[in-house]
Amino acid sequence: MEERIKAIFDCVVNGDNKGIQAEVETALAEGVNPSAILNEGLIAGMGEVGRLFEEGEFFVPEMLIAARAMKSAMAILKPHLGSGEVGAAGKVIIGTVKGDLHDIGKNLVGLMLEGAGFQVVDLGSDVPAEKFVAATQEHAPNVVAMSALLTTTMVNMKSTVAALEEAGLRDKVKIMIGGAPVTDAYASQIGADGYAADASRAVALAKSLTA
Amino acid sequence: MTEPAMTFREMNLRVFQGLPNPHIFFQPRFEPWFHWHKLFGQLPPHYPQEDVRELYDDLGVSMRYVAYYTGAEPPIVTRYSPEVKITRRFEERSGVCIYHTPYGDLTEGFKKTLDEEWRTIEFPAKSLDDLRALRWLIEHTRLSFSAENFAAGSDYVGLRGEPQFYLPKSPYQALAQVWMKLPDLIYALADAPQEMEEIMRVIDDSYDALYEQICASGMVKIINLGENLHEALFSHRYFEKFYLPWYEKRCGQLRQAGIFSHIHIDGYFHSLLKYLKDLPFDGLEALTPQPQGDVSLEELKEHLGDKILIDGIPAVLFMDTYSREQLMETTEKIVKLFAPRLILGVSDEVPEGTGSESIERVRMIADWCRRTPAQP
Numbered sequence: 001m002e003e004r005i006k007a008i009f010d011c012v013v014n015g016d017n018k019g020i021q022a023e024v025e026t027a028l029a030e031g032v033n034p035s036a037i038l039n040e041g042l043i044a045g046m047g048e049v050g051r052l053f054e055e056g057e058f059f060v061p062e063m064l065i066a067a068r069a070m071k072s073a074m075a076i077l078k079p080h081l082g083s084g085e086v087g088a089a090g091k092v093i094i095g096t097v098k099g100d101l102h103d104i105g106k107n108l109v110g111l112m113l114e115g116a117g118f119q120v121v122d123l124g125s126d127v128p129a130e131k132f133v134a135a136t137q138e139h140a141p142n143v144v145a146m147s148a149l150l151t152t153t154m155v156n157m158k159s160t161v162a163a164l165e166e167a168g169l170r171d172k173v174k175i176m177i178g179g180a181p182v183t184d185a186y187a188s189q190i191g192a193d194g195y196a197a198d199a200s201r202a203v204a205l206a207k208s209l210t211a
Numbered sequence: 212m213t214e215p216a217m218t219f220r221e222m223n224l225r226v227f228q229g230l231p232n233p234h235i236f237f238q239p240r241f242e243p244w245f246h247w248h249k250l251f252g253q254l255p256p257h258y259p260q261e262d263v264r265e266l267y268d269d270l271g272v273s274m275r276y277v278a279y280y281t282g283a284e285p286p287i288v289t290r291y292s293p294e295v296k297i298t299r300r301f302e303e304r305s306g307v308c309i310y311h312t313p314y315g316d317l318t319e320g321f322k323k324t325l326d327e328e329w330r331t332i333e334f335p336a337k338s339l340d341d342l343r344a345l346r347w348l349i350e351h352t353r354l355s356f357s358a359e360n361f362a363a364g365s366d367y368v369g370l371r372g373e374p375q376f377y378l379p380k381s382p383y384q385a386l387a388q389v390w391m392k393l394p395d396l397i398y399a400l401a402d403a404p405q406e407m408e409e410i411m412r413v414i415d416d417s418y419d420a421l422y423e424q425i426c427a428s429g430m431v432k433i434i435n436l437g438e439n440l441h442e443a444l445f446s447h448r449y450f451e452k453f454y455l456p457w458y459e460k461r462c463g464q465l466r467q468a469g470i471f472s473h474i475h476i477d478g479y480f481h482s483l484l485k486y487l488k489d490l491p492f493d494g495l496e497a498l499t500p501q502p503q504g505d506v507s508l509e510e511l512k513e514h515l516g517d518k519i520l521i522d523g524i525p526a527v528l529f530m531d532t533y534s535r536e537q538l539m540e541t542t543e544k545i546v547k548l549f550a551p552r553l554i555l556g557v558s559d560e561v562p563e564g565t566g567s568e569s570i571e572r573v574r575m576i577a578d579w580c581r582r583t584p585a586q587p
Contacts, residue, residue: 015401056482059446061397068398099325101332104393104443125332126322151526151562152247152325180478181527181562183502189532197479197505198443 004032005041008073012045012115013052015065017072024073034080039117042070042077046115050200060108063199067111074114087119090142090210093135095123097146097160100153105179105199109145112199113206129156129163136169142210145202146192148179157182158190165191174209178202218370219273224432226519226554227373227471227493235546235553235580238273238372238521239573240560241266242280247326247563255567267371270570272577274371275556277364286361286376287421292351310335314344326563336391339403342410345390349410349417354379356424361431377437377475378425379418381461382411383453384437387444400449411453422461426468433471435496436461441478450486462491473521477559479505488516496521497559500541503527504558508541512548520549522556524576529561529569542576551585 004027011020027037049066052058078086092113096106103125110120121139123131136144144164148154157177164170175192187195193209196202217225222236245263248254259265263281267274278285291297296311301321306329310317320333336345365374380388386396386407400407425431436458445454458474465472473494476483480498484506487495495518500508503525511520523545528538545555555576561569 017398017401059482060393060443061400061446061449064394064397065401068394101322101324101330107394108443150325151530152564155564181503183527183532185502186527186532 004030005036008037008041009045009048012042012066012069012073013048015062015069017065017069020069020073021076024076028076028080034077035082035085037073037077038081038085042073043115043117046070046112049115050112050203053198053200060199063108063112067108067115070115071111087117089117089119090206091119091121091139092143092145092206093121093123093132093139093141094145095127095132095135095147096125097148097153097156098126098128099156100148100150101125102147102149102179105149106145106147108199109147109178109196109202112203113145116203116207118206129160132160133163133167133169136164136173137167141173143174143176143206145206146175146177148177148182151181154179154181154186157186157192161191176202176205176209219372220368220370223273223275223373223554226551227433229552231551232585235550235555235583235585236273237555237577237580238275239524239555239557239576240275240279240522241557241570241573242276242560243326243563244561244565244569246280248566250327253564253566255570258567258570264367264369264371266570270574270577271581272573274368275375277361277368277374277376281367283364283367284357284360286357286364287379288355288357288360290353290355292353295348295351307333310344310348312344312347314347315341317341317344317348334390334392334395336386337395339399339406342399342406346410346413349413352417354417354421356421356428358428358430361428365430373433375433375435377435378461379421380437380439381454381457382414383445383449383457384440385414386411388439393444415457418461422464426464426470431470433473434465436472436474436492438474438476439478440474440476440480440483442480442482443478447482450483455486455490458491466491473519475559481505481510484510484514487514487518490518492518494519494521494554498523499525499558501525502533508544508548515549515552517552519552519554520545521554522558523549523553524555524557526557526560526562529557529572530565531568535572535575538572539575539579542579546583553585555580 008023094110096103110122114120146157176194177187177192178196184195194205196205222232225232298309300307304323306321308319317335319335321329322332324330368374387393462472471493473496474492475496477497500506
């Protein structure tokens with residue numbers, strides 16, 4: 001069993017999209033506990049990818065292919081997992097704010113959060129404040145994550161925080177932000193709970209906000 | 212007899228030539244700021260209302276590009292062979308462009324953003340299945356240098372700066388930013404590296420005539436290879452394999468023709484520091500230090516070698532989130548560390564929609580630059 005899980009872990013780290021599907025199917029056929037495949041194989045593998053990214057050994061391409069492998073594995077594994085096991089780390093609503101169509105960073109953060117065991121509700125790009133509010137009411141997330149690449153759109157992070165406040169939801173969620181023009185100072189200024197410079201740090205921030 | 216004052220155009224070139232200038236050369240880019248405020252009727256009443264060049268003159272600063280938010284025709288012209296059929300369908304806020312090829316259609320989707328500019332939201336090639344069609348399209352597209360457009364742009368910029376423009380992106384960057392969505396490129400590179408290398412070769416070949424024309428024209432003195440590099444787009448393995456050899460090849464061509472070159476690097480670039488001093492460019496544009504970027508000015512100085520720093524002041528410092536004192540302190544530090552190998556400017560542009568305060572900050576720096584000698 002340990003060998004099989006190690007192989008799944010390695011497939012995630014190496015971004016082996018074909019290999020991981022075969023490994024997970026074999027593991028399930030051999031009776032390996034699906035929770036162990038998820039936690040010790042997939043999530044642990046993505047954790048290692050995040051660590052290698054922070055140490056400068058991995059870059060975005062490696063993260064992307066690792067996340068793709070994880071996603072392929074999850075498609076096979078999901079029917080075998082209990083209802084509370086997927087997204088057990090918490091729920092995150094994520095979107096690029098109104099007026100902004102950039103989504104590479106946001107997508108990467110979403111993938112890495114999923115890889116860390118979060119359930120991610122992706123609202124897409126060009127998301128108005130009202131949509132963040134409605135999604136927060138509907139999904140009751142632990143975290144609302146916003147992205148902006150432009151100085152002209154980052155101001156919509158502020159209006160989204162205000163809209164959540166106005167809807168009486170601000171105390172029920174943590175808010176994290178990211179994107180090229182955004183800084184720690186800006187996060188403080190608009191009343192967000194944190195800022196992350198990249199996808200790996202976003203995972204660490206989400207974990208600390210939901211701890 | 213008094214010597215005539217040196218023009219910004221002369222000063223611009225002299226920085227690249229390593230010749231002394233009378234004071235710090237300041238070339239901030241704020242065309243998008245002007246465009247935005249004009250578009251929405253928000254130009255402060257005491258500012259020029261029609262032509263961005265008047266604002267450049269009013270502030271007493273240099274201008275860089277011949278066709279950037281100016282409505283001017285770009286010096287690089289794209290023409291398709293008659294076999295290429297293109298369907299364009301545009302509505303008020305969205306649109307599609309479909310390239311019909313013998314190997315299937317390639318669909319590119321657009322949406323208008325806040326600044327009323329069209330942005331790509333769907334890229335033509337989605338997967339390996341589209342590569343044959345993409346290759347055919349590229350092979351049936353001709354890029355050429357329009358001496359006429361460049362001359363017109365050069366007249367437009369006048370003596371405000373040495374007229375410059377952007378070259379098309381390197382093959383990897385073209386795939387990552389023009390033809391494919393980044394994750395799709397990364398997946399394709401992982402799944403079919405040889406096919407992807409082949410398409411990069413085809414892209415590179417499509418630039419041959421353009422480079423030859425520019426080099427032969429004798430009109431261009433400084434050029435930007437564009438790129439918009441940032442470290443989220445590639446790994447070091449890809450950078451060393453796909454970017455560096457291509458930069459050597461194309462910069463070599465430009466250098467032989469006596470053309471200075473620079474490259475636009477924005478976003479985070481800490482992991483690229485080790486490469487900077489050996490890049491074949493004369494200058495590096497838009498490198499963004501902290502607090503907006505992930506590199507300190509000292510780190511940048513340590514790794515820049517003899518390259519010219521073009522810009523350097525983080526754009527966010529022009530916003531009222533930061534004080535004027537913070538902006539001035541950073542500016543002085545940049546000048547202290549990088550002059551005379553410096554074209555001071557904004558990394559990468561004065562933010563749109565930020566009102567007169569950001570432009571008054573440009574004026575403040577312009578005044579200071581005129582009083583500050585270029586040599587340390």
